[in-house]
Amino acid sequence: MFWGSRKTINMNYFPDEVLEHVFDFITSHKDRNSVSLVCKSWYKIEKYSRQRVFLGNCYSISPERLIARFPGLKSLTLKGKPHFADFNLVPDDWGGFLYPWIKAMGKSRIGLEELKLKRMVVSDESLELLSKSFPNFKSLVLVSCEGFTTDGLAAIAANCRFLRELDLQENEVEDHRGHWLSCFPESCTSLVSLNFACLKGEINLASLERLVTRSPNLKSLRLNRAVPFDTLQRLLIRAPQLVDLGTGSYVNDPSSEAYKKFKAAIQSCNSIRSLSGFLEVAPRCMSAIYPICENLTFLNLSYAAGLQSNELTKLIQHCRKLQRLWILDCIGDKGLGVVASACKELQELRVFPSDPFDAGNAAVTEEGLVLVSAGCPKLNSLLYFCQRMTNAALITVAKNCTNFIRFRLCILDPIKPDPVTNQPLDEGFGAIVRSCKGLKRLSLSGLLTDQVFYYIGMYAKKLEMLSIAFAGDSDKGMLYVLNGCKKLRKLEIRDCPFGDAALLEDMGKYETMRSLWMSTCEVTLGACKMLAKKMPNLNIEIINENEQTESNLDDNQKVDKMYLYRTLVGHREDAPEFVWLL
Amino acid sequence: METEKDLNLEATELRLGLPGTSNESAKNTTHRSNKRALPEQPMSANIDTASKNCDQETAQHTKAQVVGWPPIRSYRKNCLQPKKSEAEMSGIYVKVSMDGAPYLRKIDLKVVKGYPELLKALEDMFKFKAGEYSEREGYNGSEFVPTYEDKDGDWMLVGDVPWEMFTSCCKKLRIMKGSEARGLGCVV
Numbered sequence: 166m167f168w169g170s171r172k173t174i175n176m177n178y179f180p181d182e183v184l185e186h187v188f189d190f191i192t193s194h195k196d197r198n199s200v201s202l203v204c205k206s207w208y209k210i211e212k213y214s215r216q217r218v219f220l221g222n223c224y225s226i227s228p229e230r231l232i233a234r235f236p237g238l239k240s241l242t243l244k245g246k247p248h249f250a251d252f253n254l255v256p257d258d259w260g261g262f263l264y265p266w267i268k269a270m271g272k273s274r275i276g277l278e279e280l281k282l283k284r285m286v287v288s289d290e291s292l293e294l295l296s297k298s299f300p301n302f303k304s305l306v307l308v309s310c311e312g313f314t315t316d317g318l319a320a321i322a323a324n325c326r327f328l329r330e331l332d333l334q335e336n337e338v339e340d341h342r343g344h345w346l347s348c349f350p351e352s353c354t355s356l357v358s359l360n361f362a363c364l365k366g367e368i369n370l371a372s373l374e375r376l377v378t379r380s381p382n383l384k385s386l387r388l389n390r391a392v393p394f395d396t397l398q399r400l401l402i403r404a405p406q407l408v409d410l411g412t413g414s415y416v417n418d419p420s421s422e423a424y425k426k427f428k429a430a431i432q433s434c435n436s437i438r439s440l441s442g443f444l445e446v447a448p449r450c451m452s453a454i455y456p457i458c459e460n461l462t463f464l465n466l467s468y469a470a471g472l473q474s475n476e477l478t479k480l481i482q483h484c485r486k487l488q489r490l491w492i493l494d495c496i497g498d499k500g501l502g503v504v505a506s507a508c509k510e511l512q513e514l515r516v517f518p519s520d521p522f523d524a525g526n527a528a529v530t531e532e533g534l535v536l537v538s539a540g541c542p543k544l545n546s547l548l549y550f551c552q553r554m555t556n557a558a559l560i561t562v563a564k565n566c567t568n569f570i571r572f573r574l575c576i577l578d579p580i581k582p583d584p585v586t587n588q589p590l591d592e593g594f595g596a597i598v599r600s601c602k603g604l605k606r607l608s609l610s611g612l613l614t615d616q617v618f619y620y621i622g623m624y625a626k627k628l629e630m631l632s633i634a635f636a637g638d639s640d641k642g643m644l645y646v647l648n649g650c651k652k653l654r655k656l657e658i659r660d661c662p663f664g665d666a667a668l669l670e671d672m673g674k675y676e677t678m679r680s681l682w683m684s685t686c687e688v689t690l691g692a693c694k695m696l697a698k699k700m701p702n703l704n705i706e707i708i709n710e711n712e713q714t715e716s717n718l719d720d721n722q723k724v725d726k727m728y729l730y731r732t733l734v735g736h737r738e739d740a741p742e743f744v745w746l747l
Numbered sequence: 748m749e750t751e752k753d754l755n756l757e758a759t760e761l762r763l764g765l766p767g768t769s770n771e772s773a774k775n776t777t778h779r780s781n782k783r784a785l786p787e788q789p790m791s792a793n794i795d796t797a798s799k800n801c802d803q804e805t806a807q808h809t810k811a812q813v814v815g816w817p818p819i820r821s822y823r824k825n826c827l828q829p830k831k832s833e834a835e836m837s838g839i840y841v842k843v844s845m846d847g848a849p850y851l852r853k854i855d856l857k858v859v860k861g862y863p864e865l866l867k868a869l870e871d872m873f874k875f876k877a878g879e880y881s882e883r884e885g886y887n888g889s890e891f892v893p894t895y896e897d898k899d900g901d902w903m904l905v906g907d908v909p910w911e912m913f914t915s916c917c918k919k920l921r922i923m924k925g926s927e928a929r930g931l932g933c934v935v
Contacts, residue, residue, distance in 0.1 A: 252815035309820060335822040363822065444826070468826055521817050521824060550817060577817050608818075634816070659815070 185214045194219050213237050220244065221654075221679050223261060223285065224704065227734045228269035238270070239278045240304075245285035247682050247728055248632075249657055251309060254684060254726070256710060258741045264291040265739075271298030279304040279330075286310070292317030296324035304330035304358075311337040315366065319345035326350075329382075330358040340366030347372040356380040360387035362411050362442060367391045378403045387411025390444045398427040405433045409463075412442035419449050428453045441465035441491075448476045458483035462510075467491040467517045474528075478503040489513040494529045494550060501533030505540025513546035518577060521550075531558030538565035546571040554611055555583045559593025563600035572597055573608035579635045582612035589613050595620035598628075608632040618642035622649025630655040640667035647674050657682040665692035672700050680730035691720030693727055697747035704736060705729045707745040839914055841895075845873045846924040856914045862906050869893060873922060880906045892923045 188211055191197055201211040216239040220226065223243045232238065245261020263285050270277055277299040287310045295302065302325045315338065321331065322345055347369050349356075356376070361368070368391045377383060377400050385408060388397065392413030401407070417424045437457045446469050461484050466472060472480075474497045481487070481500075487508040494516050496504075504511070514537060516529055531554045538544060538561065545568040554576050582589055590611040598604060598621055605627055609617065613636035621628065622645035629652050637643070643663040646656070648671070656678065664687030675681060675696075690707070697705040708726035709718075736746045839856040852872050859865045866877050878889030885904050886892045893905040896919040905913070905920070 249815065249818075251820045252818045253821060254815045309822070335820055337822060467823075470827060517819070517823065518817060519827060521819055521827070550819075575817055579813065579816055632818075634818075 181210050184210050188214055192217075216240055218242070222730050222732075223266070224730065224737050225679075225732045225734075228266045230734065232269060232273045232275055236273075236275070238275050240281075241266075241270075241277065241279070242281040242283075243285060244283045245310075247657070247680060248284075248655070249659065249682055249684070250284055254659070255708065256741075256743060257311075258286075259708065259744060260737065260739055260741070261285045262291075262739060263287045264294070267291050267294045267298065271295075275299075276301055278302055279306075281306040281308075282310055283308045284310065286312040287317070288312050289314055289317035289320070293320040293324075296320045299325075301327060303327055303355075304332075306330065306332040306334070307336050308334045309336065314339040315341045315345040315364065318361075319348040322346065322348035322353075323350065326353065327355050328353065329355050331356075332358055332360040332385075333363050334360065336363050338364055340364055342366045344369050344372065346376065349376050351375075351379070354379045355382065357382045358385035358409075359383065360385065360411065362387040362389050362413075362444075364389045364391075370396050374399055374403065380404075381406075383407065385409035385439075387441060388413035390414055394427065394450075395423045398423060398430050401427070401430040401434055405430075406436055407434055408436050409439040410434070410437050410441075411465075412440075414445040415443050415450060416445050416447040417450050418447075419452075424450065424453065432456055435460065437461070439463040439465075441468075443469035443472070446471040448472055451476055451480055454480065455483050459485060461487055463487075463489040465491040467493055467515065469493065470495075470519055474500045482507045484508060486510055491515040491517070493517050493519040495519050496533075497528040498530055498533035498536065501529065502536045502540075505536045508541060510543060511537070511541040512543050514541075514544060515548040516550055517548075518550040521577070528552075531555045534558060535561050535565075538562040542566065543568065545569055548573045548575075550575045550577060552577060553581060553584050554590060554593065555585050556588060556590055556593035556596075557583075557585070559590065560596040563593075563596035567600050567602070569597065569601040569604055571606040572601065572604060573606065573632070574610055575608065576610045579610060580612045589616070591616040591620065595624075598624040603627055606630040609636055610634060614638050615642040615645070618645040622646050625650055627652055629653060631657070633658045633661055635660045637661045637663060640664055643667035644670055647671055653677075654679045656680075658684070658686060660685045662687055664688055668692050669696060672696055675700065675703055675729060676731050678731065680728065682726075682728050684726040686723075688724055688727055689720060690718055690722055690724050693724060694720065694747050696729070701735075702731055702733070703729050704732050705747040706740070707747065709743055709745060841917055841920055843869065843872065843920040843922070845875070845891075845922040846927075848873060854920065856917065861910050862913075865905070866893065869920070869922065875922065882907070890924055893920065894923050895920050 184207070188197070188200060191200060194217070197211060197215060201208045212235060214237060215235045216237055218231065218235055218238055218240070219242045220231070221244050223245050243263070243266065246255050246259060249255060250259070261284060263282060271294060278301050280295070280302075281304075287307060292313055295305075305321060305328075313336075318331075318338075321328065349372075353376075359376075368389065370392065373392070374396065377386065383404050384406065386400065386404065387409070388400075388411055390413055394414060394417040397412055397415070417427070431453060434457060438460060440454070440457070440461055440463070443466060448471065451472070458480065464481070464484060464487055466477065470493065472495070474495055477492065477496045478500045481490070481504055485507060488510050490504065490508065490511060490513070492515070496516070501516075504514075516533075519528075529549075529551045531551065534549055534551070534554075535558050542565070544566045547569065548571075551574070554574060583593070591614055594609060594613070594617050598607070604625055607621070607625065607628060607630070609632065615638045618637060618641070621631070628650045631646060631650070631653065640663055642661070643658070644667050646653070647667070659682075663683065668683070668688050669692055693705050693707060696703065706728045707724050708728065710725070740746055838858070840853050841856060843852045843854050854865075854868060854872070856865070859868050862880075870877060875891045876889050877891055877893055878886040880886055894902050895905050895913070895917045897903050897916045898918065902921070
């Protein structure tokens with residue numbers, strides 16, 4: 166009985182408000198999750214004070230349970246379809262519907278203010294319900310979503326009185342040309358961010374100008390192709406405070422009045438740090454941009470198919486402070502050399518293919534990557550589509566840049582070996598994982614054997630997401646990864662010889678991960694059924710597009726596509742016919 | 748025992764598309780349609796992983812047919828190649844009948860780029876020869892005459908109007924034969 170010698174202070178002496186205030190400083194989702202596990206009272210305080218929730222898989226929990234868990238929810242991020250849906254590997258009606266979430270939150274009087282969605286199916290109906298259910302709604306960000314038209318956008322514009330942000334990134338939107346932009350009422354003056362670059366249709370230009378004029382807080386504006394050059398010039402005069410600009414059509418005659426006015430207008434936009442667009446571009450007009458280049462930290466020219474390598478390099482040479490660069494491969498290896506010498510602050514580089522289906526045309530090779538790695542020591546994030554890659558180059562890159570967090574390499578010819586030695590690229594990728602101890606995301610390509618997975622399992626201790634295609638020789642490959650990568654959250658595999666033995670060896674592993682995708686591998690229906698039986702906290706989905714019924718398929722047959730994910734709520738109710746929930 | 752080849756079932760097979768095209772487009776109809784998909788070549792081809800270790804040539808040959816490769820968002824793919832998807836999405840299919848033939852065919856006027864190709868395609872489809880076309884005399888030297896029904900419901904001789912005008916007003920094609928054809932062909 167030594168009560169008197171207790172040294173610990175009971176935090177519960179503090180009133181709840183104090184704890185709440187302390188928790189306010191804890192913003193990362195992971196940390197807040199940990200806080201809620203400490204004790205009942207902390208759980209309760211954290212629960213009611215939690216405002217921001219991130220759901221990496223919308224089927225891991227139901228809307229009702231989420232609302233019960235965090236009644237103070239104000240900001241929600243939802244991701245729907247698996248990543249490979251971006252590449253047409255998942256049929257359209259697979260799932261990821263927004264509507265049930267809006268319905269449930271609306272009914273429960275959740276004070277939703279921010280919604281960010283990725284790969285979800287968003288109907289006009291759900292947008293309309295959203296716009297009418299949450300009076301304080303401020304921010305809508307849609308990335309790679311589909312299912313809505315400009316009518317849905319019109320509802321958002323018309324009804325969300327305090328809208329600050331409408332950000333549409335790479336969505337497939339059916340354009341009804343219904344003057345959605347004109348639906349923003351005259352009283353709406355709160356816009357901070359407006360991005361409609363992915364819309365294909367016409368825009369009411371007069372409405373756009375009026376909207377920009379009455380939005381003094383506008384910091385980010387990304388236009389679509391339908392906005393012509395002279396409108397752009399007028400918008401810049403109205404919004405010199407812009408920090409992020411996406412041009413629409415950037416085509417004009419350098420000798421014209423409009424062009425001269427534009428040059429004058431852009432000179433006063435000395436806050437612009439981020440530039441994108443150029444979906445249509447006249448190369449001779451690019452020099453008007455030079456004055457703002459020296460302050461740019463993000464430049465996205467990945468849709469500017471009209472710019473050749475020399476025009477790109479002339480521009481980039483002015484961008485000494487650039488931290489992120491997205492570009493097409495027509496920049497070429499030499500052009501990347503210019504990037505290497507000019508952009509010493511570069512952290513992120515993405516090189517996209519301008520001609521995705523003809524690998525022979527890809528203008529960048531391992532040389533460009535080596536040059537950038539040598540010139541840009543701060544490089545930590547890479548997405549690189551190229552024609553070829555060598556082990557020697559990867560080893561050099563690994564030596565030059567040890568800070569990679571994201572390393573995604575796509576050799577356009579999927580099983581191409583090192584063209585110099587004709588060897589697989591195991592050693593090259595091995596060097597990357599050995600050298601970059603903080604690597605969180607990795608995408609592989611080229612000819613690869615089980616050996617590369619041995620290296621990954623051995624060295625990639627912080628790896629969270631791995632994408633594999635056309636690689637490996639046997640189950641051993643997959644097992645190296647599952648056993649070695651303790652932090653693995655997402656694993657997506659296509660066209661690899663991994664089968665039942667690998668899938669079933671450590672079933673508990675999948676409860677520590679968000680999801681596993683395997684398509685065109687060696688996994689059989691029987692194995693999937695067994696996994697489903699043993700692991701009730703996992704949903705195992707088989708996507709079968711061949712119009713066979715479940716009874717026709719016997720357990721020995723290989724499944725074409727399997728997607729499994731951990732969940733608290735069992736089978737989902739909205740799966741279409743071609744998705745079998747085991 | 749007669750094999751399928753002897754019976755030449757292919758010749759009497761009812762199919763869509765021009766003669767010479769393969770069966771793979773028929774296979775595709777049972778797959779889920781994918782709204783966001785760039786209409787790519789046959790979806791069923793996958794690289795045979797067993798042979799991948801040394802067969803680089805095979806890889807190069809089949810690479811254009813791999814679904815979902817390279818891994819680029821459809822939105823981006825469609826932006827870089829908009830012309831391709833537009834063209835492929837709007838084919839102009841018209842029915843083609845021939846006097847005396849038991850069933851009709853269909854032809855895509857977008858695929859044949861002009862009159863000479865159209866005539867060749869029709870000739871291949873129904874195994875006939877059309878004769879020489881002249882503006883004055885129509886088709887000379889054959890009892891077969893290609894005609895079409897226009898928007899007004901009139902039967903016209905193929906070849907008189909510019910190609911673009913023809914594709915926009917042609918509703919049906921009919922290969923007339925015999926005396927009826929001669930009457931039409933001889934109209935001045």
